[in-house]
Amino acid sequence: MRGGSGRAAPGDGMVCAQDRTAGMDLDFRGEVIAVSAAGSGLGRSIAQAFARRGARVFACDVSPGGLAATAEVPGIVTAVVDLTDRAAAAAWVDGVEARSGGAIGVLVNNAGGSMGQVPGPIELVSDEDWDRVFTLNVDAMFAICRAAVPAMKRAARGRIVNISSGAGLKASIHPVQAYGAAKHAVVGMTRLLAAELGRHNITVNSVAPGLVLTSEAREAQWERYGEAGREAILQRLPLRRLATAEDIAKAVLFFASDLAAGVSGEVLQVGGTM
Numbered sequence: 001m002r003g004g005s006g007r008a009a010p011g012d013g014m015v016c017a018q019d020r021t022a023g024m025d026l027d028f029r030g031e032v033i034a035v036s037a038a039g040s041g042l043g044r045s046i047a048q049a050f051a052r053r054g055a056r057v058f059a060c061d062v063s064p065g066g067l068a069a070t071a072e073v074p075g076i077v078t079a080v081v082d083l084t085d086r087a088a089a090a091a092w093v094d095g096v097e098a099r100s101g102g103a104i105g106v107l108v109n110n111a112g113g114s115m116g117q118v119p120g121p122i123e124l125v126s127d128e129d130w131d132r133v134f135t136l137n138v139d140a141m142f143a144i145c146r147a148a149v150p151a152m153k154r155a156a157r158g159r160i161v162n163i164s165s166g167a168g169l170k171a172s173i174h175p176v177q178a179y180g181a182a183k184h185a186v187v188g189m190t191r192l193l194a195a196e197l198g199r200h201n202i203t204v205n206s207v208a209p210g211l212v213l214t215s216e217a218r219e220a221q222w223e224r225y226g227e228a229g230r231e232a233i234l235q236r237l238p239l240r241r242l243a244t245a246e247d248i249a250k251a252v253l254f255f256a257s258d259l260a261a262g263v264s265g266e267v268l269q270v271g272g273t274m
Contacts, residue, residue: 026257029054032100033256034093036083036144037111038076039066041214042163045245046108046252051075053253055106058096083111083140084132093147103151106159106256109144112137112186114179116217122177133178138185145193149202158202161255162190163248166210166269173233174211174221183208187267194265203264205255209248210237210271243271 028050038047039061047059051073060081061067067078077099081092096104115132141162152158166172168183187206194204211233213219222230222242234240251270254260 026053026253026259028106028253028256031055031105032096032102033057033106033108034096034104034144034148035059035108035110036081036089036140037061038070038078039063040070042209042212042245042248043108043110044070045249046110047076048073049246049249049253050106050256056100058100058104060092083144084135086139086143089140089143090147093144097148097151103155103158104148105157106161107144107148107152108161108163108252108256109141109186110163111140112163112165112182114176117176117178119175125177130178133176134182134185137179137182138189141186141189145189149197152197152202153200156201158197158200159256159260160190160193160197160202160204161252162186162204162206163252164190164206164208164267166208166271169208169267169269190267191265198264203255203260205260205263205265206267207248207251207255208267208269210243210269212243212245212248212271214245237271239271247271 033050033055035043035047035057037043038059040063043059043061047057047070051057055075057076059067059070059076060079060083062080062082064080067080070076071078079092079095081088083089093104113136115136117129117133145160164186165183167180168187172180190204190206197204211218211222213222225233247270251268255263
């Protein structure tokens with residue numbers, strides 16, 4: 001959790017372009033990072049962003065093939081884990097701590113999604129569909145945090161970054177009830193844990209992405225709005241564009257860095273809400 005300097009000291013002479021830009025980067029050399037659901041999309045971008053900055057990254061997912069692609073960036077250790085199994089989620093944390101020799105420095109809870117559900121009336125939402133979404137989005141985050149916090153407390157330091165959603169801040173124009181409610185729960189848990197853990201020098205924050213086209217399902221959702229609908233959405237966004245996975249990763253890097261040492265319990269929207 002350090003902000004990289006990389007700047008040449010006065011009198012060092014000519015500074016190459018690479019050195020000039022390095023001062024704008026963040027240095028996580030030697031830091032232990034754990035990222036859930038890192039086999040694709042946002043999780044992959046986040047894990048690789050940390051690895052490129054020197055971190056020891058531990059990434060889990062249910063997809064061995066996805067994890068293999070994530071680990072193409074050196075410095076990433078992968079594990080196939082079903083995070084809907086709370087015991088398996090806790091065991092993954094235990095394994096990271098055993099392999100790294102101590103507490104996780106930065107924990108990124110990225111697991112989530114609508115599990116393929118589409119908007120519809122509440123009376124047609126089954127118990128199974130509701131539970132599946134909450135199990136992945138909320139229960140996995142709870143299980144991982146519960147397992148990781150004791151070592152963070154002993155170390156008297158730590159960063160937790162929970163990936164929520166614009167749908168966790170307001171009603172979405174793509175209203176899947178379970179997903180919106182689960183992401184509101186992620187935001188609520190973020191604020192509760194920030195209040196609980198601050199005395200231990202552990203910050204807890206959340207990044208709330210708008211629609212990011214990181215999967216075929218998200219791309220299909222975007223296409224369903226039609227050309228006029230897509231343009232109307234873009235015109236409501238401050239930057240007139242959708243956020244990218246790299247945009248989300250940069251926000252996570254900020255919360256994980258010393259630049260955010262005095263920030264906890266906050267939600268950072270990236271890309272606007274739909």
